Amino acid sequence: MPLTRKPPPAPPAGAGPLADAAAIARALADGNEDERWAAARAAANLPDSVPALKDALAGETSAAVREALFSALARIASPQSAEAVLPLLRSDDALLRTRASDALVAMKQAAWPYIAALLRDESADVRVLACGMVREMPSERAAPLCCDLLDAEPEQNVCAAAVETLAEIGHASALPALMRCAQRFRGTPFLEFSINTAIDRVRSQAITPRA
Amino acid sequence: MADKPRKRVLVIDDASLVRLYYRAALESAGFEVAEALNGLEALEQLLAARFDLLIVDVNMPQMDGLSFLEKLRAKSLPLSSVPALVTSTESAPQRVAAARVAGANFYVVKPLSTETLVQYASLLCGAPHG
């Protein structure tokens, strides 16, 4: 029979020894791609490695290693790891911006304290990204954040992003703010369309199902 | 006379309301529309069917629009040459330049009016029918 059963091969070299932040930092700085990958993966269990992870992200060229770096920061999910990722929301590199946003979402509670400030950031682009991140918070926290934004936000695109989040959350409490925003931006076709659709969705989600 | 196949547009955006808005405008104008909510889903759609135009958002989860375009342009013809209109909330010159480098044929700052959308669609892939 051509099928053979064998014990798995011995664990790869380097599967064990990266037990401290210093070793991880060295591997991230000087290692080849496989070594940097192994270091990034090991770092997920070592909160002390956050500074090294942050430094490595800035210049990493391997897509896979970059993923592992973001995942490590997301798994550590400490205030330090959140703060290491936040600046990347402003990056000119679309990939870094969006993976940073995804990592912050994956951090869950660790990132939530920072979201309110992001919703008031001076950059409209960052505010738009923050509206997407709000989606992952419990709806009773997310809805008021979006509604407060809708009452004060001058940029159409940021309002649209908040409306998208409210349409998904579907909280009835958002209806007044949605209607006020529609008044404020009367005559802007996409935003009017978005708000009307969001209102419909919020209302339909409040209907009791028939068996 | 046989109907010519309609031109097919793939709308790639993580915001459902944006996709809905573009779909309504493009379908009214006679285009056939499919949707993807990030660059990865778009690549899968492109393996399954032919498209005449891509409307590509930039900031999306899992894979952003520019990474998607780079991967697309690295593939073989005819897939790699599908026209792409990149739309984004971002207007800074370096963001526009990055989109062109990635392989955008046009870049339009959001929000896109339905008229502009249909004009670009007709420009980039011809009339919806045939």
Place this chain on the structure above:
Amino acid sequence: MVFGEPKRYFVERRVVERMLGTHSGSFEEYFARLRADLDREIEQFVNAFTINETYFYREEHQLACLTTDLLAARLKVKARGSPIRIWSVPCSTGEEPYSIAMWLLENWPHVDEHEIEIVGSDIDTGAVELARAGVYGKRALMRLPPSVVDKYFAFDGDASWRIVDDLRHSVLFTAANIVNRADTVVHGKFDVIFCRNVLIYFDDISRRTAAENLFENLLPGGFICLGHTESMSRISPLFDVARFDDAIVYQRPSR
């Protein structure tokens, strides 16, 4: 999980089922419960959509893809004489790895020219024990041609069929949690991994971790097959997507 428009009715019925099952007064209330994963609602929700029953030759189109396309692609780049390694994880009670084995023996013309290692792993040690024992009831065999049953199973005369010893002893079964790197990394590198209908149960961070673990267990250019309603587009950008006649599969980029 991704469903097209034709499945709208199916999806609506399942959602209403869960709303009634949880005594939710509105979709909003149910959705809040789902987002908070109250009483493990995510798992219940996913169960309502996936067929949990396991049987031999399930998702046969992926097995066909294996012998029609994937193995040929792997052989083009592998070193001569290196074994072909295939991983079924999670393997539950063994139907999937045994199916892969039988399918290869029955359908791959080159099966005798190569050394093939098939490994099945699961987090549930009870399931792993059952897989090693290789005893199954009638329902599990329902998709198998009678000739395959005759060849690879011994009937106990009552209601059970047992995989023949030769085949049972040629599949390696281990316990492993795909979210735990210490469990996965020791299994080595594979040409093809089947990881069906489990990643959808995980939250963001566990999905990323599992995807990275599986990436690490693939040889460059190796393939991973997910369940037919699953997509890497919701899980991880690490893999390239490849389309074949019989299936869409994902691939670790070559060096």
